[in-house]
């Protein structure tokens with residue numbers, strides 16, 4: 001079952017997300033990947049994965065991903081935030097995390113949680129999302 005996965009990282013976390021996605025590239029290859037602009041570019045530069053890129057975070061990318069969460073079209077989010085650096089688009093970041101809680105979407109904000117979620121994804125723990133996909137034509141293309 002193909003899941004829609006969002007990958008997002010703030011600047012000082014970009015190396016970390018690239019290394020992480022590279023390590024689990026064979027798992028991610030089975031899914032449909034989305035990212036904010038720069039994160040997506042960085043991942044595509046270093047892997048063979050194809051990533052649908054939204055706007056850069058400060059220009060609205062978090063909100064674009066949030067729109068997919070709002071309509072329950074996103075199955076998993078890995079969002080490596082920088083907890084030590086203020087972001088100009090902090091309200092957008094909070095809004096995205098809030099929507100994950102509204103819809104009950106698994107969202108990892110650090111690498112330890114991301115690792116657990118990706119392992120769960122690989123062993124089929126996200127199969128319940130199939131029920132959601134059934135009612136969302138076009139999500140699982």
Ligand SMILES: O=C(CO)COP(=O)(O)O
Nearest residue numbers: 036037038039056057058
């Ligand atoms: O700012 C971001 C998420 O809040 C990430 O955006 P970029 O991937 O474009 O750097």
